[in-house]
Amino acid sequence: MAALTLENVTYTYRNSPRPAVADVSCEFEAGTLYAVIGPSGSGKSTLLSMLAGLDLPTSGDVLLGTEPIRSLDLDRYRRESVSMIFQAFQLFPLLTVTENVCYPMELVGKKPGEAVPRAKELLSEVGITEEEMRRFPANLSGGQQQRVAIARALASGAKIMLADEPTGNLDVENTVLVMEILKRLASEQGYCVIVVTHDSEVADAADVVFRMTDGRLTRVR
Amino acid sequence: MRPVLSIVTLLRSPIKTFLSLLLLVAVSFAFVGRGAEYAATSGEINRAESSNYRTVGYIRATTKQLFSALDGYFGDGFSNQNSSYSDGVPRESVPITPEAVELAAGSRYIDTVDLRRVSGGTNESLRAVTEQPVRHFLLGDISAARAWGTPGLTTSFAEVTCVEKDENRMKLYIDKVIVGDPAQFAEGNSIVVQNDHGKYVDEYFGGAEPGGRYFAAIARTDTGYIFNTYVPDVFAAISEGGEYALSPETEYSVRTLQTNLHSFDVVYTSSMDTMDKVRTGLMYAAEGTLIDGGSSGDVCVISADMAEVNGLAVGDTVELTLTPGTYESAGRVYGRASAYPTGTGMGVPGRNEMAEPDVAPVTKTFEIVGIWSDSDYDLENPLTYSLNTVFVPYEAYPWQDGVEPEYCPSTFGFSLKSPEDIDAFRAEVESEINELGYELVIRDGGYEQAKSSFDSMKQSALIGFIAMSAALLLALLLTTYLFVIRKKYDYAIMRALGTPVPRANASLLVGLFALALAAVLLGTALAVAATSGFAADLSAQIGEVTGGEVAATLPGWTFGAFGAGTLALLLAFAWAGLVRIGRIPPLRLLQGK
Ligand SMILES: Nc1ncnc2c1ncn2[C@@H]1O[C@H](COP(=O)(O)OP(=O)(O)OP(=O)(O)O)[C@@H](O)[C@H]1O
Numbered sequence: 185m186a187a188l189t190l191e192n193v194t195y196t197y198r199n200s201p202r203p204a205v206a207d208v209s210c211e212f213e214a215g216t217l218y219a220v221i222g223p224s225g226s227g228k229s230t231l232l233s234m235l236a237g238l239d240l241p242t243s244g245d246v247l248l249g250t251e252p253i254r255s256l257d258l259d260r261y262r263r264e265s266v267s268m269i270f271q272a273f274q275l276f277p278l279l280t281v282t283e284n285v286c287y288p289m290e291l292v293g294k295k296p297g298e299a300v301p302r303a304k305e306l307l308s309e310v311g312i313t314e315e316e317m318r319r320f321p322a323n324l325s326g327g328q329q330q331r332v333a334i335a336r337a338l339a340s341g342a343k344i345m346l347a348d349e350p351t352g353n354l355d356v357e358n359t360v361l362v363m364e365i366l367k368r369l370a371s372e373q374g375y376c377v378i379v380v381t382h383d384s385e386v387a388d389a390a391d392v393v394f395r396m397t398d399g400r401l402t403r404v405r
Numbered sequence: 406m407r408p409v410l411s412i413v414t415l416l417r418s419p420i421k422t423f424l425s426l427l428l429l430v431a432v433s434f435a436f437v438g439r440g441a442e443y444a445a446t447s448g449e450i451n452r453a454e455s456s457n458y459r460t461v462g463y464i465r466a467t468t469k470q471l472f473s474a475l476d477g478y479f480g481d482g483f484s485n486q487n488s489s490y491s492d493g494v495p496r497e498s499v500p501i502t503p504e505a506v507e508l509a510a511g512s513r514y515i516d517t518v519d520l521r522r523v524s525g526g527t528n529e530s531l532r533a534v535t536e537q538p539v540r541h542f543l544l545g546d547i548s549a550a551r552a553w554g555t556p557g558l559t560t561s562f563a564e565v566t567c568v569e570k571d572e573n574r575m576k577l578y579i580d581k582v583i584v585g586d587p588a589q590f591a592e593g594n595s596i597v598v599q600n601d602h603g604k605y606v607d608e609y610f611g612g613a614e615p616g617g618r619y620f621a622a623i624a625r626t627d628t629g630y631i632f633n634t635y636v637p638d639v640f641a642a643i644s645e646g647g648e649y650a651l652s653p654e655t656e657y658s659v660r661t662l663q664t665n666l667h668s669f670d671v672v673y674t675s676s677m678d679t680m681d682k683v684r685t686g687l688m689y690a691a692e693g694t695l696i697d698g699g700s701s702g703d704v705c706v707i708s709a710d711m712a713e714v715n716g717l718a719v720g721d722t723v724e725l726t727l728t729p730g731t732y733e734s735a736g737r738v739y740g741r742a743s744a745y746p747t748g749t750g751m752g753v754p755g756r757n758e759m760a761e762p763d764v765a766p767v768t769k770t771f772e773i774v775g776i777w778s779d780s781d782y783d784l785e786n787p788l789t790y791s792l793n794t795v796f797v798p799y800e801a802y803p804w805q806d807g808v809e810p811e812y813c814p815s816t817f818g819f820s821l822k823s824p825e826d827i828d829a830f831r832a833e834v835e836s837e838i839n840e841l842g843y844e845l846v847i848r849d850g851g852y853e854q855a856k857s858s859f860d861s862m863k864q865s866a867l868i869g870f871i872a873m874s875a876a877l878l879l880a881l882l883l884t885t886y887l888f889v890i891r892k893k894y895d896y897a898i899m900r901a902l903g904t905p906v907p908r909a910n911a912s913l914l915v916g917l918f919a920l921a922l923a924a925v926l927l928g929t930a931l932a933v934a935a936t937s938g939f940a941a942d943l944s945a946q947i948g949e950v951t952g953g954e955v956a957a958t959l960p961g962w963t964f965g966a967f968g969a970g971t972l973a974l975l976l977a978f979a980w981a982g983l984v985r986i987g988r989i990p991p992l993r994l995l996q997g998k
């Protein structure tokens with residue numbers, strides 16, 4: 185059984201004449217690393233947003249297992265079933281790096297005594313130093329912020345990981361580090377990982393590759 | 406976000422937080438201050454209105470009633486051109502029909518209806534309080550009130566022995582005070598008298614011989630003792646047998662005065678509540694109760710002075726020999742509700758008459774249920790009752806069998822619930838009363854004038870308050886708008902990460918609440934400080950209108966209420982704003998930053 189299934193999903197932004205995601209049907213399995221490539225504006229981020237439950241499709245359905253998420257508590261779905269690394273990071277500007285990473289854990293009821301050490305562990309895994317952990321996001325480089333966003337996505341413990349250009353701001357060394365982590369999540373921990381990327385090397389690391397063109401999704405490999 | 410964290414984040418953007426705080430402090434200061442001022446102004450004015458202005462009124466004939474004796478006096482074709490002949494019964498004494506009384510009494514604006522009678526009551530063992538006799542007829546010193554014409558002079562009658570005498574002065578030894586106040590002759594028993602011009606003693610009393618015994622009418626003035634030359638037989642020789650020869654007129658005066666010293670005004674009333682001074686609180690029950698709608702049986706209320714002079718207290722009884730028939734002596738007193746004085750108050754038939762001679766007096770025992778006091782005692786004021794007035798229930802009046810009560814303006818009065826009802830009351834009953842040949846006389850104690858001053862005071866307070874409310878609304882809208890805008894990004898992230906709407910709302914509101922609470926507390930404290938002089942100003946302003954002492958206050962709770970209101974409004978606005986963005990899907994929120 186697929187972890188996530190798209191059934192004829194179409195999404196049209198308000199005030200937009202054309203759908204950003206057009207009639208996409210596709211299945212995503214657990215334990216697999218997926219890559220979605222495609223030109224800018226082709227609808228990759230919109231597709232991930234549908235999978236992340238940030239809005240419901242204009243038509244069609246996203247299924248978690250066999251349940252359409254339309255019939256689930258969407259807040260809970262976002263909180264517990266999926267985690268997302270946003271293209272624009274979306275970190276709380278007035279929370280420190282550690283506090284940002286703790287947030288999803290607090291949301292699922294973890295006590296600070298448990299959340300803070302875990303956050304620090306995750307942050308050091310993605311190469312953030314103790315000193316950087318105390319800073320506010322604005323005082324970090326783009327690449328550092330991106331890694332904080334990755335750590336926060338890992339923190340929630342959800343088994344479906346959606347990553348929008350997670351390596352877009354990273355140097356080669358860190359790109360390798362992050363891809364290692366994502367690969368391991370899929371192969372060793374049974375995560376369903378879907379990565380949107382421009383980077384062909386990142387796509388090469390994926391088990392399955394899709395291409396997005398004008399809102400349509402086709403399997404490349 | 407944990408509550409602490411959302412407060413902490415405020416401190417992490419100190420400049421924005423400080424500016425919001427400043428704005429909120431400023432508006433809550435202005436709003437709370439104006440609000441408390443307005444609440445105090447309208448509250449104090451309402452209190453001043455209800456304590457100073459009560460409406461009392463009565464009905465009287467539209468025109469004078471000509472003496473019936475003049476009917477047919479003039480032949481056909483003649484009209485009465487002579488004003489002295491056109492004199493008639495003043496409107497205050499023209500009877501009013503029960504129909505007119507019921508019409509006025511039946512209105513829904515009526516608070517109290519008072520039926521009343523005034524007559525005399527005597528008791529040989531009780532002493533009337535000495536007071537200016539100018540309007541106290543029953544005690545009214547006959548010589549002073551009737552002949553001398555100088556208010557305040559009390560004539561005493563005494564048996565005296567002439568000690569010395571020359572042309573202008575005479576030294577007398579007081580053997581016995583027949584009628585009068587012995588305290589007036591405190592300087593031993595010898596007094597030196599002269600008449601008021603000092604040189605006619607010989608002329609009037611040339612027959613007096615040192616060593617002779619006489620009956621003398623003597624009054625005391627500021628400067629000394631004088632003969633009351635207007636009393637006939639002011640100085641009559643007493644014969645060997647102890648007899649003195651008085652003219653019937655003097656004898657009658659002496660007898661009357663004797664009686665007056667033990668006489669009291671008895672006011673039979675269904676409720677003292679229509680009495681102007683009672684309504685305004687100037688006259689009140691110092692002990693026990695006044696006569697009101699609930700009083701019944703043979704009970705009475707006496708003045709504190711009368712109680713003191715006679716050693717009486719609540720629970721004691723007073724026996725009075727009542728003389729039926731209405732005296733007009735107190736006409737001016739209850740005139741506020743009935744016959745308002747025109748000129749001297751004289752000219753009312755029967756004013757100086759005693760009880761009808763053929764009506765037998767009735768003796769009744771009344772239990773004292775209250776002691777009345779008048780903090781504004783002033784006999785020059787037509788609304789002041791004599792200290793010798795005994796109030797009893799209307800039913801205690803010694804009605805003659807088969808005699809129906811006859812109403813006149815002085816026996817029927819009413820009060821309205823509020824002076825604000827005057828117009829509505831007039832609209833309801835006035836035209837019908839006019840058709841019956843009567844008019845409605847209503848005294849509002851200056852309410853109409855005060856009202857316009859009060860209204861303008863209230864209005865300017867209200868304008869200040871409304872202006873500040875408008876400023877407050879704008880400022881709160883601005884603050885919440887800016888706050889929500891500022892926090893929209895945080896909100897979008899929270900929602901994207903799966904934070905339920907209520908929890909996301911709460912974590913923002915906690916911060917806002919903390920900010921607003923600090924601001925409102927500060928603003929309210931500043932408002933309390935800034936309005937410290939307001940109560941005194943307000944008291945002075947209201948006092949100027951009412952002419953009385955006012956101790957206005959700005960109650961603490963008004964500050965609390967307006968402060969809490971500011972806080973509640975701010976939170977309500979913020980909540981409304983959050984509910985709106987709570988409906989937006991996270992995808993759009995994230996893009997909208
Ligand atoms: N709020 C919006 N209103 C209208 N159209 C939008 C909105 N957001 C995105 N679009 C359009 O939808 C299409 C898909 O956008 P999307 O962000 O999914 O592209 P993308 O493939 O992620 O691009 P990129 O590689 O540049 O991130 C684009 O044509 C974009 O212009």
Ligand SMILES: [Mg+2]
Pocket residue numbers: 228229230271348
């Ligand atoms: Mg994109």
